[in-house]
Amino acid sequence: MERFEEELKRAHNRKTPLSLLMIDVDYFKRFNDQYGHMVGDQILHKIGMIIKENIRGIDIVGRYGGEEFVVVLPDTDRKGAGFVAERIRSATEATQIQAYDTVVSVTISIGLTVFPDDAESLSQLIEKADQSLYQAKSTGRNRID
Numbered sequence: 001m002e003r004f005e006e007e008l009k010r011a012h013n014r015k016t017p018l019s020l021l022m023i024d025v026d027y028f029k030r031f032n033d034q035y036g037h038m039v040g041d042q043i044l045h046k047i048g049m050i051i052k053e054n055i056r057g058i059d060i061v062g063r064y065g066g067e068e069f070v071v072v073l074p075d076t077d078r079k080g081a082g083f084v085a086e087r088i089r090s091a092t093e094a095t096q097i098q099a100y101d102t103v104v105s106v107t108i109s110i111g112l113t114v115f116p117d118d119a120e121s122l123s124q125l126i127e128k129a130d131q132s133l134y135q136a137k138s139t140g141r142n143r144i145d
Contacts, residue, residue, distance in 0.1 A: 003060050005122055007074045011115055019081030021071040022111040022129035023051070023088065026141040028067035031106070035099040040067075043097055043106055050095065054087040070129075078114045085110045085144045093142060107142035109133060 011018035025031075025047060032040040044067060051061050051069060060072040071088075073081050089108055096103045111133025119125045136145035 001062075001122070004070075004072050007060065007072055008115060008122055008125070011074060012120075016075050017077040017117070018115040019073040019076045019078065019084075020113050020115075020125050020129045021069075021073070021081065021085050021088075022064065022113075022126070022133045023047070023069040023071065024109050024111075024133055024137065025067040026107045026109055026137070031099075031104065035104070039097070039099045039104075042099075043104075046095060046097055047092055047106070047108065050091045051088055054091060055084060059084075068133075070126075078112070078117065081112050081114065082144065085112055089142070089144060109136040109141050110144040111136055112144055 007018055025043060028040065031043055048069065051071060055061060055071060058074055062070055064070040073084060089110060092106060092108045095106065097106060111129040111131065113119060113125050113128040113132055115125055118128045132145045136143045139145070
């Protein structure tokens with residue numbers, strides 16, 4: 001979170017946008033319950049790799065809670081963040097993960113928020129992204145809000 005705060009200060013000082021993606025694995029508990037924690041860990045690792053493959057070197061990614069990831073996109077407005085989020089979402093949806101003798105597909109939901117349009121502080125950005133994520137999950141999952 002320290003790097004996130006630094007990027008937020010930089011965006012504030014430079015008057016540039018900064019976007020935050022909050023990503024949650026859809027039905028993760030079901031995967032853990034059905035296939036075990038080893039497969040759950042495999043899913044999280046694979047999604048982490050997909051995220052890293054679809055962001056820039058200056059972007060920041062980290063785990064946030066059990067099956068959630070946070071991605072900070074400096075110098076990125078809502079439109080740009082939407083493109084990144086869609087790349088991550090569609091790459092995840094297209095990925096097949098081996099779960100013992102079967103192959104499973106995984107989807108994610110993404111909440112998107114932008115500084116300074118949606119919020120000014122770190123806590124407000126996280127809260128807004130979490131609300132957007134909840135909206136994405138409650139309106140069908142495997143989507144961006």
